[in-house]
Amino acid sequence: MSLERPDSVDDAAVERTPDEIEALLGDLVVDRDDHLNAPGFVIRPDTVQETLRTLKEQAGYDHLSVVSAQEYENRYESIYHLKKYDDPTQEVSIVVPADKDHPVSESAEPVFRTADWHEREAYDLIGIEYDDHPDLRRILLPETWQGHPLSMDYDKDRPQIATLPAHANPLEEHHKDAESDTMFLNIGPHHPATHGVLHLKTVLDGEQVADVEPDIGYLHRSEEQMAQSGTYRHQIMPYPDRWDYISAGLLNEWAYARAAEDLADIEVPEYAQVIRTMGAEMCRIAAHMLALATFALDINGDFTATFMYAINDRERVQNLLEDLTGQRLMFNYFRLGGVVWDLPEPREEFFSKTRDFLDQLPESVEEYHNLITSNEVFQMRTIDTGILPPEVAKNYGATGPVARGSGVDYDLRRDDPYGYYDELDWDVVTEDGGDNFSRLLVRMREVEESAKIIEQCVDLLEDWPEDERNIQANVPRTLRPDDDTEIYRAVEGAKGELGIYIRADGTDKPARFKIRSPCFSNLQTLPEMANGEYIPDVIAALGSLDVVLGEVDR
Amino acid sequence: MGTAPAQLFPEFIVDTLGLDSVIGEVAASLVAAFVVGNIILAFTGVAGPWAKRKITAAFTDRIAVDRIGPYGLLIIPAAAVQLLAKELIIPEGVDRPSWDIAPILLPSSALLGFSVIPMGQLGPINLHLADPEVGFALVFAFASIASVSLVMAGYASNNKYSLLGGLRAVAQNLAYEIPLIVTAMSVVVFSGTLQMSGIVGAQTETLVTIAGVSIPSWYALVNPFAFVLFLTANMAEIGRNPFDIPEAPTEIVGGYQTEYSSAYFVLFYLGEFVHIFLGGAILAVTFLGGASGPGPESISFIWFVVKIWGFFLFTQWARAALPRVRIDQLIEIGWKGMLVLSFANLVLTAVIVGVIA
Structure with a gap:
């Protein structure tokens, strides 16, 4: 039924018990933090790439579903929710705590391309910084935003004043480039074909697209x-x-x-x-x-x-x-x-x-x-x-x-x-x-x-x-799931x-x-x-x- | 049918009113041109705000304008007032005066084309302004001026989408003008003249007679292959689906017209519609026997109207049904396909005409 990929070797399909995964990861695991849906392994913030690569290449966890990040009283935490495309019921969570004062964690982008945007979002909203990330910028909020809205010390009453220079066209200098003969074109945020407020920063070589970068966040509603x-x-x-x-x-x-x-x-x-x-x-x-x-x-x-x-x-x-x-x-x-x-x-x-x-x-x-x-x-x-x-x-x-x-x-x-x-x-x-x-x-x-x-x-x-x-079903009037x-x-x-x-x-x-x-x-x-x-x-x-x-x- | 071409419209005015001075002739010409121009503008006025909406609505299962006046017809004055009352926004950094000339050039070039089109007779009046010996070449020359206007608009707007639209317009017109004219030349080979009245006259002869009904030798029937080629190139020439690439609203937001508003916007739209009607008129003269049709000669103008509106309907049908090709695909079709086919058609026609005649 499922399409076997040439490199999805036997290892990938095998379902492993949590203990086997722990054995596979060896010293990388410093603690266990199981979730209701999957076993969770706590690792050090500088071993993210090694851990994910091991899981991807040796255990077949080839789907980084999402990166969720949050702040606790004593630490920051990123969770990499991994699955298999062949069998999404096999899940594993990689929990990466980061220091409360200097929340820095290694980026997973070199292993999973999808981590690029997910980590940018975590940086934007929570404030965790990702080492080795190719392009760690805000993604949903404007670049001039002060503070990280989902972090604990975020002051929502602080006025967000973007000064005039910040409003100046940030692309002006890209318009003319003596070296190349490309043209920069903003497609959107208001364009008939962007199906909403999406902004594509496009670099054109004649009619051909040399580079396109989606710029999102115009419809962010918290x-x-x-x-x-x-x-x-x-x-x-x-x-x-x-x-x-x-x-x-x-x-x-x-x-x-x-x-x-x-x-x-x-x-x-x-x-x-x-x-x-x-x-x-x-x-x-x-x-x-x-x-x-x-x-x-x-x-x-x-x-x-x-x-x-x-x-x-x-x-x-x-x-x-x-x-x-x-x-x-x-x-x-x-x-x-x-x-x-x-x-x-x-x-x-x-x-x-x-x-x-x-x-x-x-x-x-x-x-x-x-x-x-x-x-x-x-x-x-x-x-x-x-x-x-x-x-x-x-x-x-x-x-x-x-x-x-x-x-x-x-x-x-x-x-x-x-x-x-x-x-x-x-x-x-x-x-x-x-x-x-x-x-x-x-x-x-x-x-x-x-x-x-x-x-x-x-x-x-x-x-x-x-x-x-x-x-x-009979559901209690107030739900309070366990701490x-x-x-x-x-x-x-x-x-x-x-x-x-x-x-x-x-x-x-x-x-x-x-x-x-x-x-x-x-x-x-x-x-x-x-x-x-x-x-x-x-x-x-x-x-x-x-x-x-x-x-x-x- | 087949009678000698009636008096041209300006001469008719001169004769009827007895104005045989030079000033009289000039005045008569101006009056005649005024009448013909207004007929075309009236078509456009009906087509733009009303007929186009109704036709598109019919294709897409909708109702369209029906609130003001019978069948929503009063939307025409309403739209005119609304469009002209809008603010004319002149963006910073546009290159004037070419930015202002472009929207005037487009409709005038298309209107100019009608000066040599024989539009048929309405009562004693033959709606034909001029019939020079090179009329057929002239009409294509006039129609091509439109590309200049699009380039001017695209370049002068100081907008990247407009620039892309202008460039696309040039590329498209180069790729299609040549097959269009080469195909038209095959008609000249048949008729042996570049004079409009001659080309129309040559199509009045009987091709075959079936059950007592004589079928005229319209070139669409004599050479259907050339007709299809010409129709396709004509769609590209007037920039309608599947060749509406210079505008392509979902890609380059209207192309050369992105920065135009109010009266200039209206002029562009006017120009496009007149251009569609001119395309229909050229098609009618070249392949569909001009204004000829059953019934008395004196109402042949009605047949002409039917033919150009038929062409208009066809463009709207294509618009509702056909996807737009990509600019590189269009150029490929033009240079590698249409050009070769049109030359093949020309050579073949020349050989056939040479052997038979």
Whole structure:
């Protein structure tokens, strides 16, 4: 089922016990700090690269999912959450404490490229410095920002005054360069094809791209901090809808629900799981439809019919979601332990509407194939452009349709099952091209798989005995997970692996709430795809990544 | 049909009003040009704010303007007031006066093209301003001035997106003007004249007669291959999908027009629409028998209108349906594909005409 890579030697597939890993790491381990999801090993801050390299090369932990950082009373701490692309249930956490007065820790960037942005974010928000990092700058906040907002001594009342020189165009000196004949071009933050407020610092050689650097943070809304000041039971759930706000709401809510339910040991009734699965897949269809629509916009131009057709189909599924949740965009439908209410009455009407949608969906997908994927000009534009080789994709921690478009067979719905997915009959879609076309094709085929899942859920729900329709487990009014328990849990969001890391401190609010955004990691691959290509291909590559800036910046 | 070309429009005015002095002729010419120019501008006025929206909406399952007036038609004056009332923003560092000349040059070059187009008859009036012996060459020359305007706008705007748009416009026009004109030359080989009335006249002869209906020898029917070539090159010439590369809003944010607002913006749009209509007119004259069609000669202007609006509809259809090619792919198609095909077409036509005639 999974695509074996040539260098994924036997060692990689073998599942190791925590003690075996400890033996493998030997002297590198100074302590144990197990998390609920994975064994955790504490190492010295100057052995990060050695430890991660050993785990990557000798034990097959090839996926650095996320780097979460935080400050304690007596130390700083970075945690590297490692997984395997072949089997994401095999996890290991590498805990790196850093000195309270001089928080310096070795960078993991030479081992995992994806650590680049993750460590920049940790530096920006927490204040840990990473030695050997190629480019340790702020990433979400402006470069003139004073203080690190998630550190303990951060003074939020301190005025953030950026002086006039800081406002001067920082790029001026790059405009003219006597040595080279390249041209610097700002694409965004306001540009028709950046799909939000994204800024691409582009260096052009004629029409060709010599270098592109995404500059993010324009939509940073302190989502992590807001979650940290809400109570587990009710106050956090509305926020996930606002991360990936392009109709992927339920998928995001599930990420929080899964992490918090595992943290507080809550069992979700089977009936609620089926409803969750159905709703989540509806969201996936809506999200992929919008991705298709905007990609057509990028390739065809702004009067394309495909855009409106896809928006039309999204509207149909959006209506179903409205019937189910009562909301069109910010659903707030999941609760810890289940969902907020049962299917809308009359149930038959909802089922028949859903079936109508599923019946006409193949016809729509066929039309998109006629309109775009089978169009020669479209193929000319997208095939073999914006190539992301599978090894590079893994190195950057790419997930979701971006990774699957590069032939990386990784889907948490199957590989790390949750909800009702493992009871249903569906397939993980992969394409081997690694180009813009493959990523689009993956999304289009996933829409059909999602439709299969919804259909099976509808069948199940229709026949569900009336007295067993339990939509919520019994959950205490106030949740206070044990002090110093930590968990990292991920679900397959519309864009890829959407994970939540929570550290509980015995109160009813999380002490640290870290969001692993798939778009954040996926966007980091853009320079790999775009360098050397033409401007239109950069636009196409960005469109095929399908980033939502709300989720990138959080 | 097939009668001798009627009196040209200015001469008609002179004769009707009895103005046989030089001043009278000049005045008559100006009046005639004013009428023809306004007809085209009226088309553009309908096409830009209203027809284009309605057509695009029909292609994309929407309704578009329908609030003001019957079928939303009053959006036309509303849009005119709205666009002209906007502030004209002149960015710092633009290169004047070329920045100001460019938006004037584009619509005037396209309008100039209509001076030699035989637009057919409306009652006793033959809507044809001038019929010089080199009219056919002249119309392409006028149409090409548009590229100069785009380069001027792109360069004078002092904006990198505009510069890229201007450069793309040059590259695109070089790659497509040559196949366009070489293909047009194959028509001249058929007709044996560069005079517009001659080319139209040559297409009135009967090609075949099927069941009593005589099919005229429109060059689109005589040489469909050349017609397709010409149509493709024409789309690139007027810069419409799949060749709207100099503008490409999703890539270079409108290209050469990025920095233009208010009246200048309107002038650019006007110029583009007039250019589309001119493209349609050239296509009609060259391949679709000019203004000819069934029915009496005196209403042939209606057929001309149908043909150029048909072409306009075609460009909008392409816009809704076709992806945009990349600039390097476009140049490759132009130089490696179209140029070779157009020369092959020319040589073949010359051989066939030489053997038959």
